[in-house]
Amino acid sequence: MSILAHTDTIVALATPTGSGAIAVIRLSGPEALTIVNGVFNGKDLTQQASHTIHFGTIRDEDNKILDEVLVSLFIAPHSYTKENVVEVSTHGSKYIVESIIKLFLRKGARAARAGEFTLRAFLNGGMDLSQAEAVADLIASNSAASHQVAMQQMRGGFSNELKALREQLIHFASMIELELDFSEEDVEFANRDQLKTLVLQINKVLQKLILSFEQGNVLKNGVPVVIAGKPNVGKSTLLNALLNEERAIVSDIAGTTRDSIEDEIIIEGITFRFIDTAGIRDTEDLIEAEGVARTREKMKQARLIIYLVDPQQDDVEEVSIQVADLLLLQIPFVLLVNKKDILTPEALSTYTPLNPVFISAKSKEGVEELKQELLNQINLRHINIDDVMVTNIRHVEALGKTQAALDKVLYGIDNPITSDFLAIDIRQALHHLGSITGQVSSDDLLENIFSRFCIGK
Ligand code: GDP
Numbered sequence: 001m002s003i004l005a006h007t008d009t010i011v012a013l014a015t016p017t018g019s020g021a022i023a024v025i026r027l028s029g030p031e032a033l034t035i036v037n038g039v040f041n042g043k044d045l046t047q048q049a050s051h052t053i054h055f056g057t058i059r060d061e062d063n064k065i066l067d068e069v070l071v072s073l074f075i076a077p078h079s080y081t082k083e084n085v086v087e088v089s090t091h092g093s094k095y096i097v098e099s100i101i102k103l104f105l106r107k108g109a110r111a112a113r114a115g116e117f118t119l120r121a122f123l124n125g126g127m128d129l130s131q132a133e134a135v136a137d138l139i140a141s142n143s144a145a146s147h148q149v150a151m152q153q154m155r156g157g158f159s160n161e162l163k164a165l166r167e168q169l170i171h172f173a174s175m176i177e178l179e180l181d182f183s184e185e186d187v188e189f190a191n192r193d194q195l196k197t198l199v200l201q202i203n204k205v206l207q208k209l210i211l212s213f214e215q216g217n218v219l220k221n222g223v224p225v226v227i228a229g230k231p232n233v234g235k236s237t238l239l240n241a242l243l244n245e246e247r248a249i250v251s252d253i254a255g256t257t258r259d260s261i262e263d264e265i266i267i268e269g270i271t272f273r274f275i276d277t278a279g280i281r282d283t284e285d286l287i288e289a290e291g292v293a294r295t296r297e298k299m300k301q302a303r304l305i306i307y308l309v310d311p312q313q314d315d316v317e318e319v320s321i322q323v324a325d326l327l328l329l330q331i332p333f334v335l336l337v338n339k340k341d342i343l344t345p346e347a348l349s350t351y352t353p354l355n356p357v358f359i360s361a362k363s364k365e366g367v368e369e370l371k372q373e374l375l376n377q378i379n380l381r382h383i384n385i386d387d388v389m390v391t392n393i394r395h396v397e398a399l400g401k402t403q404a405a406l407d408k409v410l411y412g413i414d415n416p417i418t419s420d421f422l423a424i425d426i427r428q429a430l431h432h433l434g435s436i437t438g439q440v441s442s443d444d445l446l447e448n449i450f451s452r453f454c455i456g457k
Pocket of ligand 1: 230233234338362
C-alpha cells in the first residue's frame with residue numbers, strides 16, 4: 001500500500017515504552033473520536049469542543065475498567081496531523097497501555113508506523129518536508145546546539161527563502177515554455193538578463209546554505225574527536241578526566257574498560273564525540289603496527305585531534321617530529337604535554353616553543369584550559385547559532401544538484417542554446433529545489449525519511 005494512503009485511523013503510544021507516571025496514547029484519523037468515545041465512560045466526546053480535556057474511564061468489551069484517564073481532543077484541522085486527534089493520558093503501566101491500545105485496535109484503529117503522525121502532518125499541509133525532518137532531529141537533540149538548529153529548521157528555517165526563489169524560477173520556466181509554443185516566431189517572453197540575475201541570486205543563497213552544512217552538521221551531530229599519542233602517555237586517563245570522572249572506572253588493571261558509557265562531552269552546548277575510544281583503552285593493540293595503522297585511519301575521520309605526549313618518554317625534538325607528522329593530516333589538533341604534576345617547570349618549559357597545553361590528566365590540572373582550546377580549534381565561536389543552517393545530508397545534496405542544474409542554465413543563457421534545453425535545465429533545478437521542502441516528492445523518498453522516526457511521532 002502506498003504510504004500516501006491515509007484515510008484510516010492510526011494509534012500509537014506517544015510516550016516512551018516502559019512504566020512512568022503517565023503514558024499518552026495518540027489516535028489520528030476520521031474515526032479517532034468515535035473509537036475513543038465508544039469505550040469511554042464520561043461525557044459524549046463527539047459533542048465536545050476542540051482543545052478540551054475530559055476525565056472518565058476506559059472500559060473493555062466486558063465493561064471492565066482498564067483505567068481512569070484524561071482525554072484531550074484536537075478537532076480537524078486544528079491538530080498536529082490536521083486530522084481529528086485524540087490523546088488519551090493513562091497511568092503509565094505497560095499493562096494498561098497495551099490493553100487500551102489493543103482495545104482501540106479491535107475497535108477499528110490501525111497501529112501507526114514509524115513517523116506516521118508526522119507524515120500525515122506533511123501530507124495534509126501542516127508542515128513542509130524539511131520541517132517534518134526537523135521534528136525527528138528535535139526529538140533526537142541532546143545538546144543546546146543540536147536543539148537550536150533543529151528548532152530553527154522546524155519553525156521554517158530556510159524553507160521560506162527557498163520557496164520564494166523557487167516561485168520566481170517557476171515563473172521563468174513557464175515563460176520559456178511559452179516561447180516554445182511560439183518557436184517559429186523567435187520571440188522571447190523570458191528576459192534573459194533578468195533570468196540570469198535571478199539564477200545568480202539563487203546560486204548565492206544556495207552557496208551560503210551549502211557552506212553552512214559543515215557547521216550545521218557539527219552542531220547537530222557533534223565534533224568527532226580522536227585522542228592520539230603513543231602508548232602510556234595518558235590517553236585513557238585523559239578520556240576519563242574529560243568524560244564524567246564519577247562514572248569512570250580509572251584503574252591500572254588492564255581490561256577495566258567502560259564500554260557502556262557514551263563517549264561524549266558537551267562543552268558550552270557543543271557536543272564532542274570521542275571516536276575509537278576502545279582502541280585507546282586497549283593499549284596492547286596500539287603497540288602493534290596494525291593498531292597504529294588503525295589509529296591513523298581513525299585520525300583521518302576526526303575533525304579534531306587531541307595529541308598527547310609524555311615528557312618522560314619524548315623530548316622536545318621527538319615531539320617536534322610527531323607534530324610535523326600531524327600537520328600532514330591537515331586536521332586541526334591540540335597538542336597536550338601531559339604529566340605536568342610530576343615534572344619540573346624547567347623540564348616543561350623546553351616544550352613551550354611548540355605552544356602546547358600543559359596538563360595533568362591524573363590531577364585534572366589544565367583540563368578546563370583544554371576544553372577552551374577544543375572550542376577555539378573548531379572555530380564555531382564566530383558563527384551565529386541563529387543563522388539559517390543546513391544540517392541534513394539530504395538537503396545539502398539536493399542543494400548541490402540544484403546548483404549544478406542552475407550552472408547549466410547560466411551556460412545556456414550565455415551561449416546559443418535553444419529554449420527547450422534551457423527549459424529542461426530550469427525544470428531540473430526546480431525539481432531538486434522542490435525535493436527539499438517536499439513540493440516534489442516520491443513514495444520512496446517519504447518512506448525513507450519517515451521510517452527513521454520513532455513510532456508514535
Ligand atoms: P594510555 O596508554 O595513553 O591510555 O595511558 P594511560 O592513561 O593508561 O596512562 C599510563 C600511565 O600513566 C598510567 O599509570 C597513568 O596513571 C599514568 N598517568 C596518566 N596521566 C598522568 C598524569 O597526568 N600524571 C601522572 N603522574 N601520571 C599519569
